[in-house]
Amino acid sequence: MSQFAQSSETAVPGNGHHPRKARRRFNLMSIVGTIPMILTAVGVFVICIIFSFIWSFTNSKLFPNFNFVGFDQYTRLWSSDRWNISVGNLFTFGIFSIIGNMVFGYLLAVFMDQRIKQEDMFRSIFLYPFAMSLVVTGLVWQWMFDPNLGIQSAVQKLGWTDFQFAPLTSQATAIYGVVLGGIWNGVGVTMAILLAGLRGVDAEIWKAAKIDGIPAWRTYLFIVLPMMRGAILTAFILQCTGVVRVYDIVIAMTQGGPGIATQMPAIYVIQHITDRANVGQGMAAASTMLLPVIAVIALQFALQWNAKRKRNKA
Amino acid sequence: MTSETMSVSNGTKGAIEPRGAKPKKLTAARIGVYAFLVISALFFLMPLYVMIVTSLKGLPEIRLGLLFNLPQEITFEPWLKAWDTACTGRDCNGLKPGFINSLKITLISVPISIVVAMLNGYALSFWKYKGSELLFGILIFGAFVPYQVVIYPLIIGLREVGLFGTLPGIVIVHTIFGMPILTLLFRNFFASLPPELFKAARVDGAGFWQIFFQIMLPMSVPIAIVAVILQTTGIWNDFLFGTVFAGRENMPMTVQLNNIVTTTTGVREYNVNMAATILTAAVPLTVYFISGKWFVRGIAAGAVKG
Amino acid sequence: MQHSVSIRDLSLNFGSVKVLEHLDLDIAQGEFIVLLGPSGCGKSTLLNCVAGLLDVSDGQIFIGGKNVTWEEPKDRGIGMVFQSYALYPQMTVERNLSFGLRVAGMKKEEIDQRVARAAEILQIGPLLQRKPVELSGGQRQRVAIGRALVRDVDVFLFDEPLSNLDAKLRSDLRVEIKRLHQRLKNTMIYVTHDQIEALTLADRIAVMKNGVIQQLSDPHTIYNKPVNLYVAGFIGSPQMNMFQGSLDGNKFVVNEDGTEIPVSTYEFTTPVTGKTKAVLGVRPEHIMLGEEAKGMPFTTEIEIEIVEPMGSDTLAWTKIAGHQVTFRCNSDVVLKTGQKVTIGFDPGRGSIFDTNTTNRL
Amino acid sequence: MQHSVSIRDLSLNFGSVKVLEHLDLDIAQGEFIVLLGPSGCGKSTLLNCVAGLLDVSDGQIFIGGKNVTWEEPKDRGIGMVFQSYALYPQMTVERNLSFGLRVAGMKKEEIDQRVARAAEILQIGPLLQRKPVELSGGQRQRVAIGRALVRDVDVFLFDEPLSNLDAKLRSDLRVEIKRLHQRLKNTMIYVTHDQIEALTLADRIAVMKNGVIQQLSDPHTIYNKPVNLYVAGFIGSPQMNMFQGSLDGNKFVVNEDGTEIPVSTYEFTTPVTGKTKAVLGVRPEHIMLGEEAKGMPFTTEIEIEIVEPMGSDTLAWTKIAGHQVTFRCNSDVVLKTGQKVTIGFDPGRGSIFDTNTTNRL
Amino acid sequence: ADVEVIHWWTSGGEQAAVSVFAREFDALGEDKWIDTAIAGGENARSATLQRILGGDAPGAAQFNPGRQYEELISGGMLLDLTPLAEEENWAGFIRPASIAEACLVDGHWWCVPVNIHSWNWGWASIPAFENAGVELPTSFEDFLEKAPKLAESGVIPFAIGGESWQINGAFGVIQTAMLGLDDRQKILEGKDLELAASVMPDVFAKFREFKEFSDEGSANRNWNDTTNLVVTDQAAMQIMGDWARGEFAVAGEVAGTDYACLALPIAAPTVSTGGDIFLFPKQDDPDVEAAQLKMASMMVNPQVQALFNNAKGSMPIRDDVDMSLADDCMQRGLEIIKDPANIATDAGRWLSNDTTGQMNDLVAQFWADDSMTVESAVDSYVNILKTAE
Numbered sequence A: 001m002s003q004f005a006q007s008s009e010t011a012v013p014g015n016g017h018h019p020r021k022a023r024r025r026f027n028l029m030s031i032v033g034t035i036p037m038i039l040t041a042v043g044v045f046v047i048c049i050i051f052s053f054i055w056s057f058t059n060s061k062l063f064p065n066f067n068f069v070g071f072d073q074y075t076r077l078w079s080s081d082r083w084n085i086s087v088g089n090l091f092t093f094g095i096f097s098i099i100g101n102m103v104f105g106y107l108l109a110v111f112m113d114q115r116i117k118q119e120d121m122f123r124s125i126f127l128y129p130f131a132m133s134l135v136v137t138g139l140v141w142q143w144m145f146d147p148n149l150g151i152q153s154a155v156q157k158l159g160w161t162d163f164q165f166a167p168l169t170s171q172a173t174a175i176y177g178v179v180l181g182g183i184w185n186g187v188g189v190t191m192a193i194l195l196a197g198l199r200g201v202d203a204e205i206w207k208a209a210k211i212d213g214i215p216a217w218r219t220y221l222f223i224v225l226p227m228m229r230g231a232i233l234t235a236f237i238l239q240c241t242g243v244v245r246v247y248d249i250v251i252a253m254t255q256g257g258p259g260i261a262t263q264m265p266a267i268y269v270i271q272h273i274t275d276r277a278n279v280g281q282g283m284a285a286a287s288t289m290l291l292p293v294i295a296v297i298a299l300q301f302a303l304q305w306n307a308k309r310k311r312n313k314a
Numbered sequence B: 001m002t003s004e005t006m007s008v009s010n011g012t013k014g015a016i017e018p019r020g021a022k023p024k025k026l027t028a029a030r031i032g033v034y035a036f037l038v039i040s041a042l043f044f045l046m047p048l049y050v051m052i053v054t055s056l057k058g059l060p061e062i063r064l065g066l067l068f069n070l071p072q073e074i075t076f077e078p079w080l081k082a083w084d085t086a087c088t089g090r091d092c093n094g095l096k097p098g099f100i101n102s103l104k105i106t107l108i109s110v111p112i113s114i115v116v117a118m119l120n121g122y123a124l125s126f127w128k129y130k131g132s133e134l135l136f137g138i139l140i141f142g143a144f145v146p147y148q149v150v151i152y153p154l155i156i157g158l159r160e161v162g163l164f165g166t167l168p169g170i171v172i173v174h175t176i177f178g179m180p181i182l183t184l185l186f187r188n189f190f191a192s193l194p195p196e197l198f199k200a201a202r203v204d205g206a207g208f209w210q211i212f213f214q215i216m217l218p219m220s221v222p223i224a225i226v227a228v229i230l231q232t233t234g235i236w237n238d239f240l241f242g243t244v245f246a247g248r249e250n251m252p253m254t255v256q257l258n259n260i261v262t263t264t265t266g267v268r269e270y271n272v273n274m275a276a277t278i279l280t281a282a283v284p285l286t287v288y289f290i291s292g293k294w295f296v297r298g299i300a301a302g303a304v305k306g
Numbered sequence C, D: 001m002q003h004s005v006s007i008r009d010l011s012l013n014f015g016s017v018k019v020l021e022h023l024d025l026d027i028a029q030g031e032f033i034v035l036l037g038p039s040g041c042g043k044s045t046l047l048n049c050v051a052g053l054l055d056v057s058d059g060q061i062f063i064g065g066k067n068v069t070w071e072e073p074k075d076r077g078i079g080m081v082f083q084s085y086a087l088y089p090q091m092t093v094e095r096n097l098s099f100g101l102r103v104a105g106m107k108k109e110e111i112d113q114r115v116a117r118a119a120e121i122l123q124i125g126p127l128l129q130r131k132p133v134e135l136s137g138g139q140r141q142r143v144a145i146g147r148a149l150v151r152d153v154d155v156f157l158f159d160e161p162l163s164n165l166d167a168k169l170r171s172d173l174r175v176e177i178k179r180l181h182q183r184l185k186n187t188m189i190y191v192t193h194d195q196i197e198a199l200t201l202a203d204r205i206a207v208m209k210n211g212v213i214q215q216l217s218d219p220h221t222i223y224n225k226p227v228n229l230y231v232a233g234f235i236g237s238p239q240m241n242m243f244q245g246s247l248d249g250n251k252f253v254v255n256e257d258g259t260e261i262p263v264s265t266y267e268f269t270t271p272v273t274g275k276t277k278a279v280l281g282v283r284p285e286h287i288m289l290g291e292e293a294k295g296m297p298f299t300t301e302i303e304i305e306i307v308e309p310m311g312s313d314t315l316a317w318t319k320i321a322g323h324q325v326t327f328r329c330n331s332d333v334v335l336k337t338g339q340k341v342t343i344g345f346d347p348g349r350g351s352i353f354d355t356n357t358t359n360r361l
Numbered sequence E: 001a002d003v004e005v006i007h008w009w010t011s012g013g014e015q016a017a018v019s020v021f022a023r024e025f026d027a028l029g030e031d032k033w034i035d036t037a038i039a040g041g042e043n044a045r046s047a048t049l050q051r052i053l054g055g056d057a058p059g060a061a062q063f064n065p066g067r068q069y070e071e072l073i074s075g076g077m078l079l080d081l082t083p084l085a086e087e088e089n090w091a092g093f094i095r096p097a098s099i100a101e102a103c104l105v106d107g108h109w110w111c112v113p114v115n116i117h118s119w120n121w122g123w124a125s126i127p128a129f130e131n132a133g134v135e136l137p138t139s140f141e142d143f144l145e146k147a148p149k150l151a152e153s154g155v156i157p158f159a160i161g162g163e164s165w166q167i168n169g170a171f172g173v174i175q176t177a178m179l180g181l182d183d184r185q186k187i188l189e190g191k192d193l194e195l196a197a198s199v200m201p202d203v204f205a206k207f208r209e210f211k212e213f214s215d216e217g218s219a220n221r222n223w224n225d226t227t228n229l230v231v232t233d234q235a236a237m238q239i240m241g242d243w244a245r246g247e248f249a250v251a252g253e254v255a256g257t258d259y260a261c262l263a264l265p266i267a268a269p270t271v272s273t274g275g276d277i278f279l280f281p282k283q284d285d286p287d288v289e290a291a292q293l294k295m296a297s298m299m300v301n302p303q304v305q306a307l308f309n310n311a312k313g314s315m316p317i318r319d320d321v322d323m324s325l326a327d328d329c330m331q332r333g334l335e336i337i338k339d340p341a342n343i344a345t346d347a348g349r350w351l352s353n354d355t356t357g358q359m360n361d362l363v364a365q366f367w368a369d370d371s372m373t374v375e376s377a378v379d380s381y382v383n384i385l386k387t388a389e
């Protein structure tokens, strides 16, 4: 055997020596092809994040500078009512709008899945808000929630004079009005993603459930829903990016009001970077916002790594 | 198949022997389904309805504050004004001039950003290299960064390469910000393709680019439609990047829309605002109505897997 | 006699596509019926109609003497097993088995008892707390059968339950299903396109084509006395060897080269007079080799083209009278490509079909 | 002798998982090698290493005497056919076939000529302008083979090319591949977990388990003289009947009830002395029934439990000395469940394995 | 050469005004006014700053007088207008002084003030007051006394919108009225924390009294929808800058019969010096620089000032301008501005945008959130002043 190996080796000059060390093939083209991604990931996002952190320790005003002031910006940030309220709002908005989107989106998807004749029409109706600029649709929502112009007065004029529906006028409820607007805007996409997920579920599961005599709603809830992990995850990530960046819709609907009841971290960041000319403060806020995202992604990586390790062990 | 589950049997059974097709009956469940959908549809359409009727009213009628009433006197004046004569600063040409710019930006940015994201997804699925997963992680992370935070380095970067305030500049910016979600989309799609396809092409001697252009690109039409829809909407409605990066000559339509709609110290013409909004949304809306069907199919084609 | 399942004049269309038309089928109590046919012939459609998963366009279905045409699937007294297992992925095996019962509001003890019995019958006791992803294909299919089992029904429906499994598992589970049937004695309707499954499992096989049942008989008859060319060709692997030719009195004359094959040993079902275009079919295992060929009504010398040793026996491919012919022989016989051997067969063990009607003569 | 493909000391890890370790394999020019093994044993991995689709961790691969360990797949002189066909869905059959040639910049006439030749060999001429979706499974697989064919290479690699097809098509295409090999005389490496395919196609079979080749021999040897219990159990359907017991001189004593089976006809590969725990394996077709059983060294009377008519022959299940036993008999013999018959076999045709080492004795 | 001008004048009257500049500039010779309108001060300012950073600075850009552009000055990014200003003696005619100071930093002119907008106006619906049977108010106290009557008659006594700048604007006017100009200056410019702590509680307390008389719908209302309530006599009074006049004009209302413009504080009317300025980012091209200087000169030209401010509805930055076309309300303002003692310097002169923003937040929160005590509001207020730069 070994003799053969030798002869064969010598027969092919230039093909190395025995034992030849494994060499990973390195694909240049793959790197060339992803240069835009590398530049974006490293050149934009990483650099941005690093500089955001650096500038958050400076007293940068209109333009970034490097006059370090320690944790001053963070101290101010966390002693600011507005920031604290914004953070609270982000959670309220995030939780309610994501849950609302998912639940409503799933319901819509389920109902759309009932061999609806006018599926095309309904789908377009549910999707169109995503295409509209929030600058004005926010205004229209504001009108509709206006106690004197909108739904409340229209219903009152119909005779139900006790009817109260003006969420945006009160500090306590305004955020839910925004949530409603957010759901209006985004639920169509969620519906589309979940509908696609529903359609991807093995038809035989349905048959099995029917034979078992499981009512349709239970099938949807307990059997099909848990099978749609991919779709749910996609919809969830899309919504999370939307929630963290939520800006336009709040500006359009409430301008952060009444008072500062519907302020959001992104508005805080953006205002400070631009009009309030306090880049240091804005960057401190931005860096703070990124921390939970970093934590989640790190957790994800850790879980993946752990799962891989476990698999390798097995 | 799934949709049968909601159909409910009627009561005929036992001794009587039914013949022929199952009698079609409008059951309570069926009515409930439609009721839910119709009510939801009303919820979704309400703002559009308000916008449309408002855009057809004169200002005095709007001041009456009867939001849901149909216009007593229909006027198309606001639409003409929004399109043609509304002033946005010194110029009074309505939305018209920006339309071409928006079209230009969208038509160039959408394909480029999609091809770039497609390449990323392709490389991340089939040509992984050391660190490629990390890059992807950073990219996904970038999806959570507020745009404004990223603007300063971008401005400086583009200034250094001399592309600030130019059409290529704005295209690059849209490509960058579209990249995270689109790359995720395409990566998931390619990951759902059979790896044998890639292997077969490798055996056939095709390299990175040949496999991409001749095999993967034509196959990714369904998911590309999803990407087109998302990107068209995003780019068409973009205001922030347009004002900063596009340069004066390329200001998108949304700048004009915003100029019409936002007044600090001046009279608001709500009817014109509404008409302008609907006009501005016309392009993405058309895209939605034409390709809505493909949207769901495209997502089903792979975006939801993994 | 009370039939367990009766299908009367059943029709089913998808829109304008007629998949089943005026189909009748009676299945006796405890019978194991296999629906066999190529892909797209309507097997699953028929099964789904019986299960109540598709609304029939016309006709009636009786199960246990009761007209269940418009009954809900759960009320028909059926259990069903699917090709893709269709287990509920997030539930443990135990919950998979019991979910339907719990939804129906059955008592806890009763449920436990039934699950325990199914687990015992199928020997999946140790798996009860696992999730489907943690099971192998064969185990999954067993759980899927268990889910039908706990329903304690009279009729079991199987839709290609084994075709997702590999060859070895397939033959193991085949035997298990057979044992299950012997033990439970339920009526079973089993869809497959694998003829070995059909032959080994069925009491009777219904061979289908384009939504029509071609032949409904026991496996032996189906195999040895196919009623038409289609059934003859569909059953048997490798396929029955077919000679195109014509019948002329006691002789079958092959078209290509006029080779004459005496068919006096053949029992005609219908008397044939005059010269008729016909097809003579001979199964590979009915072609004899060497010594055994000697006494046969027809013998010839051929050259071996391909040899396929299958372990237990060996297939050889050759040509007779211009027709591709396969024959099966004992694996102890050593055959080589290019070797010349004498083979022979008895047309009396074969089948003869009318070329025009394709029916058995 | 110049080997067509040589694999030397090949190792492959996925991270810390070692899939292949120090594997050696030499394949002669024109040989048809089948890699056979259960799912996950590393067959595809090995094939992908040969094709250059996976980077080996250690070792070398020679094709046509050339060290191609780090060569690009296209430069290795191989063609590959996949289980899922892997046809380019948006291209016509013709373009599918010619893709690789066009990529290589071959002249138009040369391409046309090669495509025409492949189409002629595989009889896919009429399909050339269709897209893969418009083809049936068998046609797709033929096109996939064509794609390897046009590359005009010395070595063909097949990764379970037939397992997506139904039973009938599978056996048809199996013959076609065999014919193709006879015609082209290329080296072929063929991965499958279907032992019938392995037995019928291979010049030599490599039975794999956990990345290690257990036995590399011609089908007849593999089937009749498996080197260990694993190979014996893996090959043959239904499985070889196994008796647990011990060797005591010329007798094999079954554990359960002490039944003695004389093994003096058995040819031991290693001399056995004293009492050794062993397993006796007998293939189902080596168990004889009725008259034929009479002369056998071991006979016994049993009761039939299950009968599986397979058309060409019949399987019967029973018990001998407490062990589940299957035997195969002619389909003319009518067997019934519960029937009592006499069966016998010659252990000389069986295999005996050491219980501890599991190796053949 | 062409000079690109970024501004946020996009609505009707504003458009007419900016057209004056553009037309006049174009008329001066081959240089062209290139118009880049971006609605919303924030957006336009951000765009200007980002374009300066990106090396694509516009030739001129609108700002509000204040401290936003301090860094542009110290960074040397602006064209020094001093030679021109000295030549034309800007210091001699630009009044009031606080408007000039917005551009005159360390003895150098860095920008051109073009107009004055005063916040200190109350807009009252005369029919609303008549229907309620009460006279127009003579002071804020007086108004608060009459407010219940107004409410009884079915009008909203105090119209206000939900935008934080609206609320803070009204707050500023009330603060001015209650503290007087001197104390106000001490607090806002001098950052006199003790004084603030002692006098601000009253201001906040008074401010809260107004809330009772506002309506439920105020929370998200735009300023001009709010004004519309006064126009249509649904509300009695609104505190809003002089740009509100345009709303009445569009509705065809006549000052003195349909509505009254009350210069605030009513007892001792003042004018606040908000307004607009233009700054001229440095350019490489000397031709453009010449054109920039020409534009700066044009903007302070008395004829142009007259045309421009008449169109814009604002007060000119110089006295020698023919404003005979102006309506009664503006004439009133022009009277008041004549006396430097009546000038309430715009708070933006003293406070950075950051500080102003924090105050906006605080006042808006205080307005909306009844559970916030006056004490804690004052605490926050003082704290904001303390950390202000």
Ligand SMILES: Nc1ncnc2c1ncn2[C@@H]1O[C@H](COP(=O)(O)OP(=O)(O)OP(=O)(O)O)[C@@H](O)[C@H]1O
Pocket: C014, C017, C019, C037, C038, C039, C040, C041, C042, C043, C044, C045, C046, C193
């Ligand atoms: N929902 C449907 N709409 C329209 N046609 C259908 C539908 N389901 C099945 N068909 C058609 O009905 C025919 C019978 O289908 P069926 O699934 O019963 O075949 P099958 O015999 O089970 O085949 P297979 O072996 O592939 O499962 C096919 O031609 C199929 O295309």
Ligand SMILES: Nc1ncnc2c1ncn2[C@@H]1O[C@H](COP(=O)(O)OP(=O)(O)OP(=O)(O)O)[C@@H](O)[C@H]1O
Pocket: D014, D017, D019, D037, D038, D039, D040, D041, D042, D043, D044, D045, D046, D193
């Ligand atoms: N990309 C990969 N990363 C990690 N492990 C892998 C990878 N690909 C394969 N494996 C593992 O390597 C082992 C061998 O896989 P391989 O695909 O070669 O099996 P196989 O014999 O071809 O099985 P099958 O018959 O199912 O195709 C398996 O245990 C599999 O889990």
Ligand SMILES: [Mg+2]
Pocket: C043, C044, C045, C159
């Ligand atoms: Mg089927």
Ligand SMILES: [Mg+2]
Pocket: D043, D044, D045, D159
């Ligand atoms: Mg494999």
